Amino acid sequence: MNDVDVYVLAATRANTRRSYASALRHFEVEWGGFLPASADGIARYLAQHAEQLSIATLRHRLAALSHWHQDQGFADPTKTPLVRKTLKGISALHPAKPQQAVPLQIDQLTHTVAWLDTAMLTCDPAERLRFTRNKALLLLGFWRGFRSDELISLEAQNVELVPGQGMTCFLPRTKADRQLAGQHFKVPALSRLCPVTAYTAWTDLAEIEDGPVFRGVNRWGHISAQGLHANSITPLLRSILEQAGLLSSGDFSSHSLRRGFATWANDNGWDVRSLMEYVGWRDMKSAMRYIDTADSFGQQRIEQALSGQAHS
Structure with missing residues (x-):
């Protein structure tokens, strides 16, 4: 590894590098895709995993594929209309409920x-x-x-x-x-x-x-x-x-x-x-x-307003 490679490697966080490597491995090894990839190949990859993977995971896989193509000097197929519309369609047909951690009180x-x-x-x-x-x-x-x-x-x-x-x-x-x-x-x-x-x-x-x-x-x-x-x-x-x-x-x-x-x-x-x-x-x-407020449903504010109206 030469000096340039060392600095290029340092520009990306270690966690990101590991997660991108895992995403590329899933695309190439587990699914059988080819790199560099075509827009059609990526769209088929998304479609075949639409029901198994969350939309957030699919977006992460696209980010990894995008990064690989740009890093290797290839045109980025993830930015094509076909791939964008496929992802938008998956979002419409398989909407995901946002998952949030329970706050420690x-x-x-x-x-x-x-x-x-x-x-x-x-x-x-x-x-x-x-x-x-x-x-x-x-x-x-x-x-x-x-x-x-x-x-x-x-x-x-x-x-x-x-x-x-x-x-x-x-x-x-x-x-x-x-x-x-x-x-x-x-x-x-x-x-x-x-x-x-x-x-x-x-x-x-x-x-x-x-x-x-x-x-x-x-x-x-x-x-x-x-x-x-x-x-x-x-x-x-x-x-x-x-x-x-x-x-x-x-x-x-x-x-x-x-x-x-x-x-x-x-x-x-x-x-x-x-x-x-x-x-x-x-x-x-x-x-x-x-942020989870103490009155997240707005109950206290509404009840206070109703109480004021009742006494007016």
Whole structure:
């Protein structure tokens, strides 16, 4: 690999490269398509998978095919009218209900942290490590609204503690950072449910001074040198909530932390612009998908109006 190849490879996030490679493998190996592909071939691929794959997955497959053709210097067949109309028809005949993660409510977070604190009093050393890590992951993920890939990419040398105020986390790459300049995220020190205290408790106990913050811990209490995988965050979160006794723990995902914070902030008077700036959303549409208001059905506002009319 020459110097140019190294920089070209670095321009695409590792998760994106892996998912694109999987999509191309499905098109070529599992379906039997040919690259470079024709518009007709891609349209037939879409049609044959219209009932098996979600529209979001099909769009992702098209993005992978588009990227491959452009990268190899071929005309992009995914942009042709035939492919666009095929996808539009699939959307019309197989509409998909948007799937959203269940937000983790503040009382559920409080309950789970209290359970972890109690469990740490009587557990063995290996469990104490895991529980301490899990508490830090929960609180940091909630109060910063971090995605799973942001949590697992955080490295200790990129965290700066500011006594009495909080800490600053630098992430070299994030989904919203299109310019690849890296982003700084300020994490506040809080009087309770403090993410900074939980973070320092974990890194001190695990003696982590550099490298990935959130790592695996085996049954003997040995801490991995590698960070957790992004796909492990949802199963880990569900396991934590289930151990804490929360019902329907299987309904939660890694996005539940982000949605939970957005809902809490909205209910506590944050305006959308401030929330967007804090979490890192680029547009209003992205932010509104995450917010569940306390009166999402509008019941309280309507009842108040009806009550006023009844007394007039």
